[in-house]
Amino acid sequence: MPTEFHNNDPQNLWQSQPTEAFKMSADTLRLKAQRMEKKARLAVVWAAAIGIVLFLWFGWGFLRFAETFQSFRLGPVGFWTMRLGFGVLGLWALYSGYKAYRILWPTSAASDTDLKTTLQAYRQELEKRRDYSQNIWLRSGLIVCFLGIAMVVTPVMARDIRQPLQLLLNVGPIFALFILWLAIFLLQRKRRQRKLQQEIDQLREFQKEYRV
Amino acid sequence: MPKQDASQDSLYERAAETYGSALDRLARAYELDPEVRRDLLQEIHFHLWRSFSSFDQRCSLRTWVYRVAHNVATGHVIRQRRLRERLVNLEDVEMIENLPDKAQNELAISQSQALERLSTLIQRLKPLDRQIIVSYLEGMPAATISEITGLSPANIAMKIHRIKKILKRWFGEQGDGEHGGVHAD
Numbered sequence: 507m508p509t510e511f512h513n514n515d516p517q518n519l520w521q522s523q524p525t526e527a528f529k530m531s532a533d534t535l536r537l538k539a540q541r542m543e544k545k546a547r548l549a550v551v552w553a554a555a556i557g558i559v560l561f562l563w564f565g566w567g568f569l570r571f572a573e574t575f576q577s578f579r580l581g582p583v584g585f586w587t588m589r590l591g592f593g594v595l596g597l598w599a600l601y602s603g604y605k606a607y608r609i610l611w612p613t614s615a616a617s618d619t620d621l622k623t624t625l626q627a628y629r630q631e632l633e634k635r636r637d638y639s640q641n642i643w644l645r646s647g648l649i650v651c652f653l654g655i656a657m658v659v660t661p662v663m664a665r666d667i668r669q670p671l672q673l674l675l676n677v678g679p680i681f682a683l684f685i686l687w688l689a690i691f692l693l694q695r696k697r698r699q700r701k702l703q704q705e706i707d708q709l710r711e712f713q714k715e716y717r718v
Numbered sequence: 719m720p721k722q723d724a725s726q727d728s729l730y731e732r733a734a735e736t737y738g739s740a741l742d743r744l745a746r747a748y749e750l751d752p753e754v755r756r757d758l759l760q761e762i763h764f765h766l767w768r769s770f771s772s773f774d775q776r777c778s779l780r781t782w783v784y785r786v787a788h789n790v791a792t793g794h795v796i797r798q799r800r801l802r803e804r805l806v807n808l809e810d811v812e813m814i815e816n817l818p819d820k821a822q823n824e825l826a827i828s829q830s831q832a833l834e835r836l837s838t839l840i841q842r843l844k845p846l847d848r849q850i851i852v853s854y855l856e857g858m859p860a861a862t863i864s865e866i867t868g869l870s871p872a873n874i875a876m877k878i879h880r881i882k883k884i885l886k887r888w889f890g891e892q893g894d895g896e897h898g899g900v901h902a903d
Contacts, residue, residue: 515889516836516855516885516889517854517855517856517857519829519832519833519836519889520743520833520836520855520856521743521855521856521857522829523743523746523829523833525738525739525742525743526742527738527739528734528738528741528742528759528763529734529735529738529763530734530760530763530764530767532726532727532730532731532767535730535763535764535767535768538764539764539768622785622789622868623785623865623866623867623868624785624788624789624792624845624846624849624866624867624868625846625867625868625869626868627785627788627789627792627793628789628792628845628846631792631793631796632796635796705844708807709846
C-alpha cells in the first residue's frame with residue numbers, strides 16, 4: 507500500500523496506528539488483585555512449610571545425632587562438627603522460610619516505584635537489582651547453607667581419607683559439578699553487575715551533567 | 719463499596735477511557751511479541767488501577783498515568799534482561815543495525831513499513847530515551863515530559879531537538895512544529 511498516512515510525519519504515523527480498545531473492569535482488577543494476593547500467600551505458606559519440615563528434619567538430626575548416625579563411627583571432633591552442621595542447616599531452613607515471607611507476602615498498597623518519576627524509578631530499579639545481586643550470598647543465606655553442608659560432609663570425607671580412590675569416586679563428580687555451577691554463576695553475576703553498574707554510572711553522570 | 723474504592727475505580731475508568739489507546743501504543747514501544755505485549759498491557763492497567771488508591775492530585779492525571787505505565791514497562795525491560803541487548807542512547811542511534819532500509823523503495827513505503835521502522839528504532843533505545851521519544855510521538859509538551867521523566871525541561875528540549883533530527887533523517891519528517899508536536903514550554 508503506498509503511503510497515504512503522512513509517513514514523513516512520525517507523530518501522525520505513531521498516533522494513527524491501529525490500537526486495541528483494552529480496558530479491564532474494576533471487578534476484574536479487584537479479582538486479579540485478590541488472586542495475586544492469594545497466590546503469593548500460598549507461595550509463602552509452601553515456602554514456610556518446606557522451611558519448617560527441613561528445620562524439623564535437621565533439628566531431629568541434631569538432637570538425635572548419636573543414635574541416628576551411630577554407624578558413621580566418627581571421632582569426637584567429626585561427631586560435633588557434623589552435629590553442629592545439622593544445627594546450622596536447621597537454622598538456615600528457618601531463615602529461608604522467613605525470607606520467603608518477607609519477599610513474597612503481598613501488600614495491597616501500590617508500589618512506590620509506580621509513583622516516582624521515570625528517571626528515579628529506573629535508577630532505583632537498577633540499584634535494587636545491583637544490590638540484590640551483590641549480596642545474594644548473604645541475603646539468600648547461601649553462605650550459611652554451604653557452611654552447614656560442608657560441616658556435615660567434611661567429617662565423613664575425613665573419615666574416608668584412608669581410601670582416597672573410593673573417596674574421589676564418591677564425591678568427585680558432585681564436587682566437579684558444584685565447581686562448574688559456581689564458576690558459571692559467578693561469571694554471569696559479574697557480567698550482570700558490570701552491565702547494571704555501567705547503566706547506573708551513565709545515569710549518575712547524566713544527572714550530574716544536567717543537574718537533574 | 720467504600721468511598722476510596724469508588725474513587726479508585728472511577729479514576730481508573732477515566733484513565734482507561736482517555737489514555738487506553740495511548741497505553742496500547744506505549745506497550746508496543748516496549749514489547750514486540752503480541753502475546754507478551756498483551757500481558758504487559760494487562761500489567762500496566764493493573765498497576766494503574768492499584769496506584770489510584772494513592773493518587774493525590776499533585777500532578778495531572780496524564781502525568782500520573784504515563785509515569786506508572788512507563789515505570790511498569792521499564793521494569794518489564796529490566797526483568798526481561800533486555801539491557802543486555804545493546805540498547806543505545808539517542809546519541810548513538812547511528813549504531814543501530816538492521817533498521818529497515820529507508821532507501822529501499824522510499825516513495826512507496828507503506829504505513830506498516832514505516833511503523834516497523836519507527837518501532838525498531840524505539841525498541842533499540844534505552845528506557846529513558848524510549849520514554850522521551852514515545853512521549854514526543856504522543857505529542858506531549860516538554861513540560862509534561864519533564865514532569866513524567868524527572869528531567870529538566872531544558873534537557874527535554876535538547877533531547878527532543880535530537881529526536882527530531884533523527885526522525886527527520888530516518889523518515890524525512892516535515893518541518894518542526896507543523897503537526898502540533900512538542901513545544902519546549
